[in-house]
Amino acid sequence: MIEAEHPAHLWRNPEPKRSYEVVIIGGGGHGLSTAYYLAAHHGITGIAVLEKGWLAGGNMARNTTIIRSNYLWDGSAGLYEHALQLWEGLSEELDYDILFSQRGVLNLAHSLQDVRDSVRRVEANRLNGVDAEWLEPEEVAEVCPIVNVSDAVRYPVLGATYQPRAGIAKHDHVAWAFARAADALGVDLIQNCEVTGLEVSGGQVTGVSTSLGLLAARRVAICAAGHSAVIAATAGLRLPVQTHPLQALVSELLEPVHPCVVMSNAVHVYVSQAHKGELVMGAGIDSYNSYVQRGSFHLIERQMAAALELFPIFARARVLRTWAGIVDVCPDASPVIGPTPIDGLYVNCGWGTGGFKATPAVGDVLAHTIAHGEPHPLAQPFGLERFESGALIDEHGAAAVAH
Amino acid sequence: MLIECPWCGGREEQEFHYGGQAHVPYPAAPAELSDAQWSEYLFFRDNPKGRFAERWVHSAGCRRWFNALRDTASNSFIRVCAPGEPLEGYR
Numbered sequence: 001m002i003e004a005e006h007p008a009h010l011w012r013n014p015e016p017k018r019s020y021e022v023v024i025i026g027g028g029g030h031g032l033s034t035a036y037y038l039a040a041h042h043g044i045t046g047i048a049v050l051e052k053g054w055l056a057g058g059n060m061a062r063n064t065t066i067i068r069s070n071y072l073w074d075g076s077a078g079l080y081e082h083a084l085q086l087w088e089g090l091s092e093e094l095d096y097d098i099l100f101s102q103r104g105v106l107n108l109a110h111s112l113q114d115v116r117d118s119v120r121r122v123e124a125n126r127l128n129g130v131d132a133e134w135l136e137p138e139e140v141a142e143v144c145p146i147v148n149v150s151d152a153v154r155y156p157v158l159g160a161t162y163q164p165r166a167g168i169a170k171h172d173h174v175a176w177a178f179a180r181a182a183d184a185l186g187v188d189l190i191q192n193c194e195v196t197g198l199e200v201s202g203g204q205v206t207g208v209s210t211s212l213g214l215l216a217a218r219r220v221a222i223c224a225a226g227h228s229a230v231i232a233a234t235a236g237l238r239l240p241v242q243t244h245p246l247q248a249l250v251s252e253l254l255e256p257v258h259p260c261v262v263m264s265n266a267v268h269v270y271v272s273q274a275h276k277g278e279l280v281m282g283a284g285i286d287s288y289n290s291y292v293q294r295g296s297f298h299l300i301e302r303q304m305a306a307a308l309e310l311f312p313i314f315a316r317a318r319v320l321r322t323w324a325g326i327v328d329v330c331p332d333a334s335p336v337i338g339p340t341p342i343d344g345l346y347v348n349c350g351w352g353t354g355g356f357k358a359t360p361a362v363g364d365v366l367a368h369t370i371a372h373g374e375p376h377p378l379a380q381p382f383g384l385e386r387f388e389s390g391a392l393i394d395e396h397g398a399a400a401v402a403h
Numbered sequence: 404m405l406i407e408c409p410w411c412g413g414r415e416e417q418e419f420h421y422g423g424q425a426h427v428p429y430p431a432a433p434a435e436l437s438d439a440q441w442s443e444y445l446f447f448r449d450n451p452k453g454r455f456a457e458r459w460v461h462s463a464g465c466r467r468w469f470n471a472l473r474d475t476a477s478n479s480f481i482r483v484c485a486p487g488e489p490l491e492g493y494r
């Protein structure tokens with residue numbers, strides 16, 4: 001087999017210009033995707049993505065890559081299903097293999113209430129055109145033979161929701177694909193450039209101050225994940241998010257044993273097996289607010305105990321690596337996307353534990369919102385106004401073990 | 404993390420539960436708040452990278468609530484104190 005030679009670099013490393021049409025703060029998946037859609041689909045030029053570290057070294061490099069769209073409410077189904085459809089064509093759109101593997105996700109139910117909520121979610125999903133099925137325990141075992149469906153355990157598996165089109169992708173490939181495509185369209189990707197403040201004059205954003213000096217911009221979008229609130233605060237803007245560590249871990253490389261993605265809210269862990277063979281698992285956030293990319297060890301201990309409860313076969317697997325990212329969580333477990341009270345300033349934040357799956361949709365709807373100066377219809381329900389109108393999008397159920 | 408309970412001394416984090424931002428009083432005259440003010444009370448909390456006044460409860464110990472000043476950029480505790488005592492160094 002002949003391996004294609006990898007190019008020496010996938011994007012330029014330009015010096016920043018003094019002035020831009022659009023500045024995007026944060027070079028994670030969301031910032032890169034937004035830059036790409038702005039340039040590719042809206043013909044906007046003069047775009048820069050400013051990243052304080054290296055491209056996609058934040059949560060984009062740290063997530064467990066689960067992609068699914070089986071959320072409860074109409075607004076979420078609209079946005080996440082749009083994302084899933086974009087994922088299905090993304091390797092082609094970006095001419096780069098992102099290794100999207102639609103291996104299906106099982107969300108296990110362990111109590112009568114779990115069962116009722118799950119069946120309700122399946123019906124809601126179907127009404128929204130999202131593929132969803134309710135599986136009985138023996139059907140769960142057919143999809144994933146290594147899950148323990150015995151009723152002799154503390155929290156037996158009473159069934160599961162199943163989304164066959166869900167899956168995983170390779171996060172670095174996704175970041176590189178968007179970065180390369182955006183760069184080819186003239187977007188300046190500027191690394192090691194930390195935004196230290198928003199510049200606002202007469203209620204209108206005018207630029208950003210950075211570690212590389214002042215950059216003027218007519219429009220600015222915050223895509224800084226865990227640091228969104230810190231950046232917004234420099235313009236006196238408060239965001240309804242709290243920043244927490246979120247951890248994950250991998251085992252050493254194993255033969256393929258686990259065919260899909262399994263998530264359990266009640267036992268509290270989710271597990272998939274990456275392309276290379278490591279078991280990838282995660283659970284919930286550390287409870288306290290923190291900007292330190294490190295969590296407490298007892299969370300790791302608990303999620304491994306939960307994994308063993310569901311998959312006795314993992315008893316001899318060893319942890320290879322654990323890590324954490326910094327995520328910003330909204331009170332209703334749904335993101336904020338849209339304009340702000342400051343003209344020309346847009347925000348995309350509050351994705352918390354589950355924004356990787358939305359990466360292409362965020363780029364598409366945020367680019368549209370920036371280009372037109374008003375929310376894309378799919379972003380409409382996710383504006384900041386909902387915290388005042390009360391139209392929250394409560395996805396704690398569908399988001400519970402997160403991701 | 405090791406957390407210093409004002410009554411029991413230093414204990415492992417697993418004995419505690421987190422209570423979020425400290426000093427968020429229930430509105431004195433709730434009926435008079437505008438929607439924006441209610442929204443602020445219900446959904447908006449400080450989220451600083453740096454010193455943060457927060458609440459913890461020693462749930463697997465003395466079961467008492469207390470306040471702490473912690474640096475969210477390093478996780479180090481600057482001070483803990485019983486409810487009602489002022490948390491100097493914040494606001």
Ligand SMILES: Cc1cc2nc3c(=O)[nH]c(=O)nc-3n(C[C@H](O)[C@H](O)[C@H](O)COP(=O)(O)OP(=O)(O)OC[C@H]3O[C@@H](n4cnc5c(N)ncnc54)[C@H](O)[C@@H]3O)c2cc1C
Nearest residue numbers: 026028029030052058059060063064066195325355356357
């Ligand atoms: C352990 C873990 C597991 C996860 N698993 C999943 C999953 O399975 N499925 C899923 O859908 N989601 C998952 N997520 C969530 C997902 O990773 C995030 O919601 C998503 O990556 C956020 O968007 P982003 O890629 O743009 O964020 P990031 O990659 O974090 O990008 C934000 C960027 O902003 C930069 N930045 C911050 N401040 C500044 C500044 N002042 N100036 C310049 N740049 C700045 C940061 O350095 C960072 O690179 C997980 C997250 C973690 C931590």
Ligand SMILES: [Zn+2]
Nearest residue numbers: 408411461465
């Ligand atoms: Zn105590």
